[in-house]
Amino acid sequence: xxxxxxxxxxxxxxxxxxxxxxxxxxxxxxxxxxxxxxxxxxxxxxxxxxxxxxxxxxxxxxxxxxxxxxxxxxxxxxxxxxxxxxxxxxxxxxxxxxxxxxxxxxxxxxxxxxxxxxxxxxxxxxxxxxxxxxxxxxxxxxxxxxxxxxxxxxxxxxxxxxxxxxxxxxxxxxxxxxxxxxxxxxxxxxxxxxxxxxxxxxxxxxxxxxxxxxxxxxxxxxxxxxxxxxxxxxxxxxxxxxxxxxxxxxxxxxxxxxxxxxxxxxxxxxxxxxxxxxxxxxxxxxxxx
Amino acid sequence: xxxxxxxxxxxxxxxxxxxxxxxxxxxxxxxxxxxxxxxxxxxxxxxxxxxxxxxxxxxxxxxxxxxxxxxxxxxxxxxxxxxxxxxxxxxxxxxxxxxxxxxxxxxxxxxxxxxxxxxxxxxxxxxxxxxxxxxxxxxxxxxxxxxxxxxxxxxxxxxxxxxxxxxxxxxxxxxxxxxxxxxxxxxxxxxxxxxxxxxxxxxxxxxxxxxxxxxxxxxxxxxxxxxxxxxxxxxxxxxxxxxxxxxxxxxxxxxxxxxxxxxxxxxxxxxxxxxxxxxxxxxxxxxxxxxxxxxxxxxxxxxxxxxxxxxxxxxxxxxxxxxxxxxx
Numbered sequence: 001x002x003x004x005x006x007x008x009x010x011x012x013x014x015x016x017x018x019x020x021x022x023x024x025x026x027x028x029x030x031x032x033x034x035x036x037x038x039x040x041x042x043x044x045x046x047x048x049x050x051x052x053x054x055x056x057x058x059x060x061x062x063x064x065x066x067x068x069x070x071x072x073x074x075x076x077x078x079x080x081x082x083x084x085x086x087x088x089x090x091x092x093x094x095x096x097x098x099x100x101x102x103x104x105x106x107x108x109x110x111x112x113x114x115x116x117x118x119x120x121x122x123x124x125x126x127x128x129x130x131x132x133x134x135x136x137x138x139x140x141x142x143x144x145x146x147x148x149x150x151x152x153x154x155x156x157x158x159x160x161x162x163x164x165x166x167x168x169x170x171x172x173x174x175x176x177x178x179x180x181x182x183x184x185x186x187x188x189x190x191x192x193x194x195x196x197x198x199x200x201x202x203x204x205x206x207x208x209x210x211x212x213x214x215x216x217x218x219x220x221x222x223x224x225x226x227x228x229x230x231x232x233x234x235x236x237x238x239x240x241x242x243x244x245x246x247x248x249x250x251x252x253x254x255x256x257x258x259x260x261x262x263x264x265x266x267x268x269x270x271x272x273x274x275x276x277x278x279x280x281x282x283x284x285x286x287x288x289x
Numbered sequence: 290x291x292x293x294x295x296x297x298x299x300x301x302x303x304x305x306x307x308x309x310x311x312x313x314x315x316x317x318x319x320x321x322x323x324x325x326x327x328x329x330x331x332x333x334x335x336x337x338x339x340x341x342x343x344x345x346x347x348x349x350x351x352x353x354x355x356x357x358x359x360x361x362x363x364x365x366x367x368x369x370x371x372x373x374x375x376x377x378x379x380x381x382x383x384x385x386x387x388x389x390x391x392x393x394x395x396x397x398x399x400x401x402x403x404x405x406x407x408x409x410x411x412x413x414x415x416x417x418x419x420x421x422x423x424x425x426x427x428x429x430x431x432x433x434x435x436x437x438x439x440x441x442x443x444x445x446x447x448x449x450x451x452x453x454x455x456x457x458x459x460x461x462x463x464x465x466x467x468x469x470x471x472x473x474x475x476x477x478x479x480x481x482x483x484x485x486x487x488x489x490x491x492x493x494x495x496x497x498x499x500x501x502x503x504x505x506x507x508x509x510x511x512x513x514x515x516x517x518x519x520x521x522x523x524x525x526x527x528x529x530x531x532x533x534x535x536x537x538x539x540x541x542x543x544x545x546x547x548x549x550x551x552x553x554x555x556x557x558x559x560x561x562x563x564x565x566x567x568x569x570x571x572x573x574x575x576x577x578x579x580x581x582x583x584x585x586x587x588x589x590x591x592x593x594x595x596x597x598x599x600x601x602x603x604x605x606x607x608x609x610x611x612x613x614x615x616x617x
Contacts, residue, residue: 036412038550085601091411092358093600096557099550100596107589223546226420234413260431267424274405274417 008252014141014210016248017148020241021203022221023228024155025196027240030229031172032192034091035083038098040225041218042105043197047071047204048213049113052120060123060209064147068201075197079190087189110215120208144206151202152241155195159237168192172235224251227270233283242281307564310608314565318471322464332463333535334579338572339470340532343477345555345567347524352553353561354485355517356497360415361422362552365395365522367544368425369529371442374539375435378445384459385450388473388530395526398425400519407511407518419546426544441540442533470531477527482564484520493517525552550596558599560606569607 022040029037037043050067051060058066078101086093126140159165167188171178179185200218207217224247232243247266254265273280317324321335348362372394373387380386406417429436436442450457450469459466484490495503496510504510533539542548551574559570577595582588603610 030412034412036416082597082601089604090358091415092352092553092557092561093604095358095360095412095415096550096554096596097600099554100593100600103589103593103596107587107593111587111590223420223423226416230417230420263427263431264424267420267427270420271405271424278405278408 004256005253008256009249010137010141011255012249012252013245014144014248015252016245017145018203018207018221019224019228019248020152020244021148021199021206022218023225023232023240023244024152024237025199026225027229027234027237028168028199029193029196031235031237032168032175033083033087033189035087035094036098036226037193037196038095038222039078039102039105040098040196040200041216041220041222042102042109043071043075043200044204044207044218044221045109045213045215046074046105047201048120048208048217049109049204050201051205051208052113052118052213055121060121064202064205067205068198071201071204072194072198075200076190076194079193083193084186084189106215106219113213113215115215118213120212122209126209140209144210147202147206151199155199156237158195164188164191224248224266227266229280230270231273231280233280235284236280236282239280239282310563310565314568318474322467330576332467334575336467336470336535338568338575339467339474340528340535341552341555341575342568342571343474343531344525344528345552345559345571346478346481346564347521347528348552349556349561349567350481350484350493350521350524351517352556353563353566354490354497355493355514356500357410357514357518358412358415358553359418359518359521360549360553361418361420361546362522362525363544363546363548364422364425365399365525366529366532366548366552367429367539367541368395368398369526370533370539370543371429371436371529372526373530373533374442374445377448377533378442382448384448384534387447387534388527391530391533392523392527395529396519396523399522399526400515403515403518407514419549422544422546422549426541426546429541429544436539436541439541441538443538445533446537447534466535470535473527473531477524481524485564489513489516554596554599556606557604558595558606560608560610560612563606563608563612566606566608573607 022044025043026037026040029035047067047070050070051063054063054066082097082101083094086097122140126138126143128139130137130139130142159169167178167183168191171183171185171188171192175185178188203221204218211217225244228244228247229240230243231247232239232241247269250269251262251266255262318339322332325332325335344362344366348359352358369391372391376387376390377384380390402421406414406421409417430438432438447460447466449460457465457469459469485493492503492508492513495506496508496513500510529543532543555570555574556567557570558573559568560566563569574595578588578592581591585591599606
């Protein structure tokens with residue numbers, strides 16, 4: 001029983017780590033540009049497919065580094081070409097735009113790489129389990145968690161200590177003032193969108209190594225990421241971080257006792273939070289309205 | 290105060306000749322079984338347009354006339370479908386009772402959920418409604434024994450209408466069923482038009498135009514949005530119930546958020562500030578989708594392209610552009 005619980009807590013932390021990467025990217029874009037990126041799950045899939053294509057040439061490690069950057073460049077271009085055109089309009093348009101992009105990217109992935117799952121090879125050293133007793137913890141899983149921790153730490157350091165990061169945080173609070181102070185807000189938003197895409201691309205590479213590739217691989221992560229943001233509190237990246245881990249572990253633990261409800265439990269958590277604490281666990285008062 | 294009055298009157302004047310649009314639309318709808326086969330269409334397609342058009346018009350009570358954006362309306366559409374389907378399958382073979390059950394299921398769900406979201410606006414309203422909408426999807430998907438899970442709910446069929454003095458065969462005769470749909474559609478959209486013309490409807494438009502001013506006038510904003518949301522959900526559920534009757538089938542994809550997105554794009558495509566806009570958008574979208582999916586397996590790219598093109602180049606929608614053309 002203990003092993004079963006441990007197994008599922010590990011699973012939950014890993015799923016939660018993916019929710020966190022997705023949700024942090026979504027949250028960055030939402031906070032600064034007031035856009036929900038419905039195509040974020042497809043950015044994740046793109047990151048995975050980039051890695052799949054690149055691995056034969058530059059190896060897994062090279063792909064791990066390059067694919068997220070390619071995804072970020074892709075996100076940057078999409079933002080420049082389309083999304084920034086709808087910032088000044090009713091939010092319904094940005095939703096519809098990213099919604100349509102999600103359809104297109106998913107279909108193009110299916111067209112290029114086929115509708116069926118593709119395996120992605122990872123280095124042998126990562127594929128072995130830690131020990132016979134802990135057969136469910138492969139080095140790859142430890143490695144994923146380490147990468148996610150490094151990425152999240154890097155993101156928070158970037159936002160706290162670099163000039164661009166500080167501008168992004170300031171823009172989240174009051175974009176007009178930041179603009180008046182002489183910051184190129186358009187470029188700031190594009191860059192911020194690219195950072196969000198980078199996180200999605202990174203999650204895509206890691207997910208590809210764990211579960212393989214398919215055109216809808218990001219879809220199942222999108223709704224939980226929304227819920228991570230709602231539960232954690234809109235406007236708070238720390239909240240998003242804890243929200244993602246919370247629903248990941250809660251979903252996995254439910255699998256032990258009541259497998260059929262494992263998907264439902266994260267929605268129950270969202271409802272409870274919305275009823276008891278509408279602004280989310282760490283959200284600031286008034287931001288959600 | 291004066292600004293509010295001005296904006297509200299422009300909103301009313303946005304439709305220069307509403308009776309003309311209405312007359313054309315009804316003339317076309319009433320004669321569908323005559324002209325549609327000549328163009329190579331089939332009556333079931335017209336049924337789909339009516340049903341999805343009703344869903345989009347119901348959704349537009351919120352987006353176009355209250356100014357809040359739900360991205361989870363597929364949930365209420367699907368609840369209506371399952372409510373009608375389950376009633377026909379397990380309770381009673383009565384078409385009107387099935388429709389009533391569907392409307393109640395979707396309407397009550399919307400009414401219960403409403404208070405949790407009425408304080409949110411813009412993208413946050415959308416985000417919470419879409420996440421909540423997925424609950425209904427997972428329930429239908431996981432509760433195999435009742436709903437048929439992934440395969441959908443089968444094994445029910447619409448029943449003939451018993452009017453007392455005569456029985457109308459809406460089961461086998463496609464044309465009769467179309468006119469049955471049209472009658473329900475007419476009653477529902479008539480009620481919506483009355484609602485929007487009422488003081489309540491004018492208040493909703495005032496909230497859309499300037500929420501802060503409306504609040505200063507003493508209008509309880511949250512209660513109005515809640516009522517608007519509940520009414521919109523009940524009408525959407527009605528559309529869902531009709532959809533179940535149309536197909537004799539209810540499936541979990543009818544609850545999925547991708548349908549919510551399609552309802553929104555239909556509304557925007559037709560013109561969200563025009564009463565009939567969503568119906569026109571639904572007709573365009575259904576016909577395009579039907580045509581594209583018969584031409585290519587990559588129909589998703591084209592549907593996605595429709596979304597992108599409408600947003601970037603036709604944000605006012607078809608009726609919005611026509612009305613702009615005829616001058617305000």
